[in-house]
Amino acid sequence: MTPLHQIDPGRHLLIAGPTASGKSALALTVARAQGGLIVNADALQIWSCWRVLTARPTSDDEAAAPHALYGHVAPDVAYSVGDWLRDVAGLLHRRLIVVGGTGLYLTALTQGLAHVPPVPxxxxxxxxxxxxxxxxxxxxxxxxxxxxxxxxxxxxxxxxxxxxxxxxxxxxxxxxxxADTPPPLIAAHDAQRILVTADRDWLADRIAGRFHAMMRQGALEEARAMLPSWDPARQWARAIGAPDLVAHLRSEIDLPTATERAIIATRQYAKAQRIWFRGRMKDWQPVQADAKSTDRN
Known part of the structure; x- marks a missing residue:
């Protein structure tokens, strides 16, 4: 990962990377050493109903440094990238450490987002x-x-x-x-932008190990709690692995099958993230993931 002395404490820091690459560990290290507010840029980690399944920061992480925009949206609320940008705009009086893997959030933050009228x-x-x-x-x-x-x-x-x-x-x-996009909230010169990269096989192993850890930590119980209100069309239901665990809870597949499907879906998601980063974030500073990191994100 990038050494701390190469990170400018006088600017915002933006950290992107595929799921399970260790980017949240880097964000926490920087926040503890330099100060700053860690801001979520993962569209799955906004939901209040998913802490374990989306690998949100732990309570210990949140006690070690200030965090924002994690688990702050209830499942019955619609939430868009425009909503996220408005939330981030209210935090710009502080030095931000924005970290996540949702490419649309990060490109909208740094390139601007068109103001499209609400859909009836x-x-x-x-x-x-x-x-x-x-x-x-x-x-x-x-x-x-x-x-x-x-x-x-x-x-x-x-x-x-x-x-x-x-x-x-x-x-x-x-x-x-x-085409009528306004200026971005955080321009390129106002932030240091880091893109965590990782070997595909190493990342695949990390994803599998992390999901098994999630299962031990209560991911299935989270899915069970949401089962009465399950609706696959809702935004919150798109959490990776949630459909597979729900299918198991409904006795449609056994637990090993659900687990394997969730791991495969997460690997596919990581591939889609890498495609987005390569295509739309070519000017971000690439850094190699730390093979020793134990962080889940």
Whole structure:
């Protein structure tokens, strides 16, 4: 990892990296040595219902340094990248150590985000219904304007539905709205930007070991607590591993199968993160993950 003497305490620090690469350990080390507020940039760690399953900082971590925007959103609340940016904006009077693996959050923070009008609930409900039908994802992607369709991952249901809803509600494609992007909250010269990189096989082993540790620490109990309100269409239900544990709790698969599926899903998520970082964060400073780190993130 980057030595502390190479980190500028006079600027914000942004740390990106794939899941389980040890970036949260780096953030905590910096905060303890230099001061600063650790700010979550992981779209899964915002949910109050998932602490273990999303590998949020432990209570000991939170006691060692101030943290913000972890577990602060209730499951019945919709939350967007725009909401996250507004939350971060309220913290800019402090030196921030922003850490996470959600590329959309980090690029919006450093490159700006278009102010797209809110989508009416009726349009969102129609989008949910269309996506739930057989072949719904492909049809929604086909309905998008060409510029937007070329810019998003058309295999990602959340991204496709969002783009479809914006086009339906406003008559303008998401790409068109994004062309009117305002200045970023944190410009490149105002922050040191670090991208943690890791060997694929090393990271795969880390992911597997971490998920088994999560199971010992209560991940299944977290899923059981959310079972009565389970709805796979809700944002909070997209936590990696949650669908697999719920399937086990519903007696659809055995626990070893659920565990293996969750590990595979996490590895696939890490691959998607690396693709985003390579494509959109080429100007970030790469640092190799610390093989000795025991941090989960």
């Amino acid at each position: 609930p009726t349009v969102r409900a129609e989008g949910d219904a269309r996506l739930a039908t057989e072949g719904g994802l492909a049809r929604m992607a086909a309905d998008l304007d060409p510029a937007t369709r070329a810019r998003i991952d058309t295999r990602n249901p959340a991204r496709v539905q969002r783009a479809w809803e914006v086009l339906t509600a406003t008559g303008r494609g998401l790409a068109d709205w994004q």
